Amino acid sequence: MTLNWIYFIGYFNLMLICSFFMSRCARYFYTYNKTIRKFSILDLQFPATPQSLKNLIEGIGLLEGVSKKVFNALRLQLIIDFFFMPGAYLSILFLCLKTASKSGPVGEVFFLVLAYAQLIAWFCDFVENVYLLFKIHAPDEMSKWFFNVYKVLEIAKWGLSSFGLFCSLSALLYFWLRGFFYVEHTIYLLVLIVEIVIFILANKLMNKPVLIEKLKKEGLSYHL
Amino acid sequence: MAKANIKVEDFIADGRVQNVLQKLRAKFGDNYERLVVSDTLDDREKNQYVNLVQKGGGVLGVALVGYTYILEAVGIRFLRLAGTSAGAINTALMTVIDEKNKPKSEKILKYLCEMDFFSFVDGHPFARWLIKNVVSNKSFKKRVNFLIKGLLMALVGLFFMDILFIGFSNFYDWGRVAAITSMVFTGIIMLIMAFMVFYAVYIFEKLKVSGYGINPGNTFLSWIKQRMDENGVSTVAQLNKKASTIPNFEMRPGSNANASSLAGDVTFIVSELVTENKIQLPLMADLFRVDEQNMHPGEFVRASMSIPIFFESHMIRNIPVQEIKIQEAWDKHLKIDKTQIPSTVRFVDGGMLSNFPVSIFYNPKVLEPRLPVFGIDLDDVDPKDKTRNESDKWSLTGYIWKLFNTVRYYYDKDFLEKNLVFKRGIGSIKLFEFNWLNFFLTDKDKLDMFCKGAEAAGAFLENFDWQEYKRLRTEMQINFNQEAQKN
Numbered sequence: 001m002t003l004n005w006i007y008f009i010g011y012f013n014l015m016l017i018c019s020f021f022m023s024r025c026a027r028y029f030y031t032y033n034k035t036i037r038k039f040s041i042l043d044l045q046f047p048a049t050p051q052s053l054k055n056l057i058e059g060i061g062l063l064e065g066v067s068k069k070v071f072n073a074l075r076l077q078l079i080i081d082f083f084f085m086p087g088a089y090l091s092i093l094f095l096c097l098k099t100a101s102k103s104g105p106v107g108e109v110f111f112l113v114l115a116y117a118q119l120i121a122w123f124c125d126f127v128e129n130v131y132l133l134f135k136i137h138a139p140d141e142m143s144k145w146f147f148n149v150y151k152v153l154e155i156a157k158w159g160l161s162s163f164g165l166f167c168s169l170s171a172l173l174y175f176w177l178r179g180f181f182y183v184e185h186t187i188y189l190l191v192l193i194v195e196i197v198i199f200i201l202a203n204k205l206m207n208k209p210v211l212i213e214k215l216k217k218e219g220l221s222y223h224l
Numbered sequence: 225m226a227k228a229n230i231k232v233e234d235f236i237a238d239g240r241v242q243n244v245l246q247k248l249r250a251k252f253g254d255n256y257e258r259l260v261v262s263d264t265l266d267d268r269e270k271n272q273y274v275n276l277v278q279k280g281g282g283v284l285g286v287a288l289v290g291y292t293y294i295l296e297a298v299g300i301r302f303l304r305l306a307g308t309s310a311g312a313i314n315t316a317l318m319t320v321i322d323e324k325n326k327p328k329s330e331k332i333l334k335y336l337c338e339m340d341f342f343s344f345v346d347g348h349p350f351a352r353w354l355i356k357n358v359v360s361n362k363s364f365k366k367r368v369n370f371l372i373k374g375l376l377m378a379l380v381g382l383f384f385m386d387i388l389f390i391g392f393s394n395f396y397d398w399g400r401v402a403a404i405t406s407m408v409f410t411g412i413i414m415l416i417m418a419f420m421v422f423y424a425v426y427i428f429e430k431l432k433v434s435g436y437g438i439n440p441g442n443t444f445l446s447w448i449k450q451r452m453d454e455n456g457v458s459t460v461a462q463l464n465k466k467a468s469t470i471p472n473f474e475m476r477p478g479s480n481a482n483a484s485s486l487a488g489d490v491t492f493i494v495s496e497l498v499t500e501n502k503i504q505l506p507l508m509a510d511l512f513r514v515d516e517q518n519m520h521p522g523e524f525v526r527a528s529m530s531i532p533i534f535f536e537s538h539m540i541r542n543i544p545v546q547e548i549k550i551q552e553a554w555d556k557h558l559k560i561d562k563t564q565i566p567s568t569v570r571f572v573d574g575g576m577l578s579n580f581p582v583s584i585f586y587n588p589k590v591l592e593p594r595l596p597v598f599g600i601d602l603d604d605v606d607p608k609d610k611t612r613n614e615s616d617k618w619s620l621t622g623y624i625w626k627l628f629n630t631v632r633y634y635y636d637k638d639f640l641e642k643n644l645v646f647k648r649g650i651g652s653i654k655l656f657e658f659n660w661l662n663f664f665l666t667d668k669d670k671l672d673m674f675c676k677g678a679e680a681a682g683a684f685l686e687n688f689d690w691q692e693y694k695r696l697r698t699e700m701q702i703n704f705n706q707e708a709q710k711n
Contacts, residue, residue, distance in 0.1 A: 033440075034440065034442075034536070034539065035435070035539060035541075037433045037434065038433055039433075040429075042426060043430075048347075048348045048349050048350075049349070103404065104400070104401060104404075106401070107401075107404055162415055162419070163412075163415065166411040166412060166414060166415040166418075167408050167411050167412070169411060170407040170408050170410055170411030170412075170414075171404055171407060171408055171411075173407060174386075174390065174403055174404050174407045177390055178390065178393065178394075178403075
């Protein structure tokens with residue numbers, strides 16, 4: 001089952017690379033709502049009310065001079081997200097498959113279900129992403145019904161993926177503590193740690209926040 | 225606008241309100257003809273005029289309407305008006321509704337009936353939920369503590385079981401199943417805790433981005449703007465015109481004073497954080513715009529009620545600091561040099577500096593007053609509050625609250641201590657059983673607060689002695705003038 005680890009490392013790597021570029025885009029996420037505010041992709045994923053998503057997107061349009069730049073950054077991040085999705089969900093899927101292969105009959109079923117549930121999470125994320133891509137072109141208010149569906153999509157996406165991740169990591173920790181692993185497989189752990197360290201360093205060095213002052217120099221103003 | 229479940233008549237016809245009026249009629253006559261509170265009268269209805277200051281106090285402001293309702297019912301009208309926060313809201317409405325000689329409280333009551341207070345808490349749904357529970361659910365804090373302690377204890381317990389079952393798993397098959405299960409549950413508990421921490425950080429970041437204000441206050445702003453617009457006031461110019469349009473005055477027979485110089489106005493108090501000043505609006509609106517007469521005065525009321533943290537600060541941006549008119553205004557009002565004028569100002573609740581701005585109606589040039597300054601105090605201090613005598617046992621929040629209150633009340637308290645006569649014009653509404661941040665008022669709460677305001681007004685009028693007030697105010701000024709001459 002070495003293949004599972006190789007797949008996991010590969011997809012995890014894809015996820016980190018996409019995360020890096022998504023963070024670069026997120027540096028330009030500003031909107032206007034009474035004042036210029038920074039926002040994150042989470043504000044688009046978890047809008048407080050049906051109107052707040054519309055307000056946020058319309059607020060970007062009010063940033064005269066740089067709204068195009070912000071919209072481009074947002075659009076690019078959503079496009080990169082399509083590549084991030086296989087990285088994230090498939091790495092969790094392979095982590096769960098790995099755990100299933102090590103567990104007893106009941107555990108195996110449980111972790112297999114969790115593994116394939118990641119495909120549902122992926123589907124939910126895909127739908128959300130397509131919706132947001134359309135939404136930034138036509139920011140009309142979503143209906144209450146769709147707002148509830150949107151919330152369910154988000155909860156399913158985040159719930160299934162984080163549940164799968166935490167459960168499989170916990171079980172793998174058990175196997176680690178019991179010594180149920182091949183010593184030669186620790187190389188994968190080492191690769192994983194190196195990848196994470198490189199990702200953190202790259203983010204720190206190359207993804208410094210774009211200050212609002214810089215955007216202003218580039219011509220940012222706003223309508224009152 | 226929300227559908228009203230309670231009607232204006234429910235307030236007015238309430239036994240407590242009628243009882244107040246009955247008592248006043250018994251003392252002052254069927255038409256309150258023996259009630260004397262001022263020397264300034266209008267020439268038609270013979271209403272008596274006073275200046276009125278209304279204190280801030282969040283939702284306790286409902287009681288202000290009960291108080292002013294009684295004053296109006298007995299024929300008292302208001303020449304100059306001032307208020308802070310909730311007091312500013314009632315002040316604004318009393319200014320814009322109808323003409324000076326007409327009663328306004330019934331229309332304000334109508335607004336009150338239709339008003340959904342909770343809609344003003346227009347922040348993130350989580351913040352709304354949290355505020356609602358913290359304010360109105362006494363067991364909420366205990367339940368949150370119980371949940372956090374429960375999660376921590378569960379985590380510790382599961383860690384213990386993890387170690388125990390891992391040990392057993394070396395010898396028994398069931399130990400292996402139990403150990404994996406226990407570790408998975410540990411992971412789930414850690415997931416829940418990670419989610420809670422992540423969400424708390426996310427909410428705090430959002431709070432930081434919004435200038436540490438939980439609620440944007442946009443719902444209130446559009447509400448007050450609508451109320452002002454429908455009463456024909458959409459600009460500062462229109463507000464000033466309304467406030468200064470007065471009926472023909474005459475002085476009470478026997479008074480030697482002259483009514484010709486009397487003028488009406490309105491003042492909302494706000495605290496400005498950039499230059500750290502108390503700002504009186506609309507008087508000082510020329511600090512911010514060259515065409516200040518076209519600003520919407522609803523913005524001023526919104527600024528005055530920006531309870532820190534609870535509401536976002538109200539900002540005025542892009543002040544044209546290069547304009548001579550603006551520079552002159554900053555020099556005139558605040559003695560701030562043109563190089564120091566900020567391009568943005570940030571307002572929070574006027575109550576931070578002056579929650580009960582009686583002092584703005586003190587004019588040292590007046591020797592004998594022609595009309596009194598009436599003030600409506602909202603007193604929410606519980607007389608049974610034992611913590612007053614246990615200052616060494618205060619919690620951190622209690623301690624911070626006391627610090628906050630000492631600072632914000634001192635400015636006005638100092639004025640009243642030095643000018644005791646003004647205290648004679650103040651009626652106090654005891655409201656300690658209500659929470660000033662409880663935006664989830666029931667109709668019964670509204671009615672009870674209104675009645676408490678009415679009862680406080682009744683008690684005040686029964687004891688107010690205009691002649692004594694006038695004598696003491698005159699004496700005070702003579703003494704001050706003599707002291708000034710000596711120095």
